[in-house]
Structures are given as C-alpha cells and as structure tokens.
Amino acid sequence: xxxxxxxxxxxICQRGTSLTIQCQVDSQVTMMFWYRQQPGQSLTxxxxxxxxxxxxxxxxxxxxxxxxxxxxxxxxxxxxxxxSPEDSSIYLCSVEDLSGGFYEQYFGPGTRLTVT
Amino acid sequence: xxxxxxDPGPFNVPEGATVAFNCTYSNxxxxxxxxxxxxxxxxxxxxxxxxxxxxxxGRFTAQLNRASQYISLLIRDSKLSDSATYLCxxxxxxxxxNLFFGTGTRLTVIx
Numbered sequence: 001x002x003x004x005x006x007x008x009x010x011x012i013c014q015r016g017t018s019l020t021i022q023c024q025v026d027s028q029v030t031m032m033f034w035y036r037q038q039p040g041q042s043l044t045x046x047x048x049x050x051x052x053x054x055x056x057x058x059x060x061x062x063x064x065x066x067x068x069x070x071x072x073x074x075x076x077x078x079x080x081x082x083x084s085p086e087d088s089s090i091y092l093c094s095v096e097d098l099s100g101g102f103y104e105q106y107f108g109p110g111t112r113l114t115v116t
Numbered sequence: 117x118x119x120x121x122x123d124p125g126p127f128n129v130p131e132g133a134t135v136a137f138n139c140t141y142s143n144x145x146x147x148x149x150x151x152x153x154x155x156x157x158x159x160x161x162x163x164x165x166x167x168x169x170x171x172x173x174g175r176f177t178a179q180l181n182r183a184s185q186y187i188s189l190l191i192r193d194s195k196l197s198d199s200a201t202y203l204c205x206x207x208x209x210x211x212x213x214n215l216f217f218g219t220g221t222r223l224t225v226i227x
Contacts, residue, residue: 001162042203042217043160058214092159102148102167103207105215107159 002027002095004108012114013083020079021111023093028073031096033105034066038089046091049076083115119143122204122218130226133194137221139204140186150205151178151189154220160203164189194225 003026013019023032034046046066047055055068069077080087092110096103122139129135141149148167152160164171166187170179177190187206191198204218 042219043215044217045214099165100167102165104150104162104165106162110159112157 001097001104001106002029004093004095004106006093006108006111008111009109010112010114012116015084015115017083018079018081019083019113020077021091021093021113023076023078023108025074025095029095029097030073032070032076033094033096034068034076034078035092035094035107036089037092037110043092046078080113083113085115087113088115089113119208119216120204120206120218122221124219124221126222126224128224128226129194131194131196133225134190134192135194135223136188136190137202137204137223138186138188139218139221140184141204141206141208141216142185143206143208144182144185146185146206146208148207149178149180149187150207150215151176151187152203152205152217154201154203156200163202191223194223196225196227199223199225 005024007022032049035043037043045058046061047057049055049068049070051070051073067079090110090112092107094105094107151163153163154160164178166178166180175192179188201220201222203220206216
C-alpha cells in the first residue's frame with residue numbers, strides 16, 4: 001500500500017487563525033480524501049480531492065472554511081480557516097488503492113489540531 | 117438511523133480468548149465492507165476487506181450476512197497486542213468513494 005505522510009503532526013493554534021495541513025504520498029494516486037476525527041468519535045469525510053478539479057465537499061463542510069488544493073497526483077493540502085475551539089480534532093488524509101478489483105483506503109498518520 | 121452501528125464496548129477479555137464484534141449497516145445496497153484497527157492516537161489501519169460472504173486471515177475472520185445486514189469480526193487466541201479500537205466501515209455504493217465509519221468497538225486483552 002502507499003506510504004502517506006502528513007505535516008504538521010500536531011499544532012496548537014489560536015482562534016481566528018488558519019492552518020494548512022500537507023499530505024504527501026509516495027506514489028501517484030487519483031483520489032485523495034480528507035477526514036476529521038473529533039475527540040471520542042469516529043471519522044467523518046470532509047471532502048474528496050481530485051487532481052485537476054475542485055474538491056467535492058460533504059454535507060456540512062464548505063470550501064471557505066476548508067479550502068483544499070491538489071496540485072499533482074502525490075500531494076494535497078487542507079486549510080482549516082478562521083479556527084475556533086470546535087475545530088480541535090485530528091485531521092487525516094487518505095488515498096485509494098485498487099486491490100482485487102475493489103478500492104481500499106489507507107490513511108496518513110494524522111494531524112492533531114488544538115485550537116485555544 | 118445511523119449508516120453503521122457498532123457496540124462501543126469496551127470488551128475486556130483474557131489472553132487466548134475468542135472475541136467477536138458485530139456491526140450493522142442500514143443501506144442494503146452496500147457492496148464493500150472493511151474492518152480497520154485504530155490504536156490510541158494513531159491512524160486507522162486496514163485490517164480486513166470483506167467483499168463476499170467472508171474473509172479469513174490468520175486469527176481473524178470476518179463474515180458478512182447480507183440478509184440481516186451485519187458484518188462480524190472474530191478474533192481467536194487473543195494477544196495483548198490485539199488491544200485497540202476496531203472500526204466497522206461500509207462503502208454504500210459500488211464505485212463510489214464515500215466510506216461510512218462506525219464509532220468503533222474498544223477491545224482490551226488482559227494478561
């Protein structure tokens with residue numbers, strides 16, 4: 001499976017500021033995904049990042065709050081804008097890999113964000 | 117109704133025991149199913165994919181019951197290292213990328 005890295009691994013930010021999270025994959029992938037995992041909860045998909053087109057956002061998530069870039073097939077960024085304490089969460093990117101005719105998703109190590 | 121529902125546990129079992137987790141899903145058209153393992157403060161790691169009636173990998177067996185819309189994960193001969201949260205994940209549409217995650221079942225294997 002692909003090797004995925006994320007930067008930063010963690011950060012503490014003040015409310016009202018923005019943070020950009022980077023996701024790097026060691027191979028070219030068509031689909032990259034951004035998830036959020038709030039404390040004590042499971043994962044929620046924020047958006048799907050396709051190279052060469054705008055990201056597709058899930059219900060409850062908007063581009064102004066979570067702008068995404070996908071400049072090439074190995075890299076994506078997620079920005080958490082105008083942060084509030086409610087944005088404190090783990091943010092994970094994932095990629096899709098075809099195995100046995102079905103797609104499986106693999107996750108990066110996550111970025112732990114605390115907003116004060 | 118949630119897309120995916122799991123018993124949150126915790127399950128506390130002794131080493132060597134057999135433990136089973138169940139997960140139910142709401143969309144009868146769902147095509148692919150997964151079990152992920154997530155250790156504390158780590159990312160989820162794919163444990164098993166379930167595309168037909170079931171899958172077995174060493175001490176781990178996953179079974180799919182489409183009629184009752186549930187997936188199970190059986191762990192035999194539990195090891196201390198099996199302690200983790202196990203996430204049931206469902207892809208509701210063939211060819212789509214959206215995954216629905218259960219809230220996870222926490223397992224602790226006791227010496």
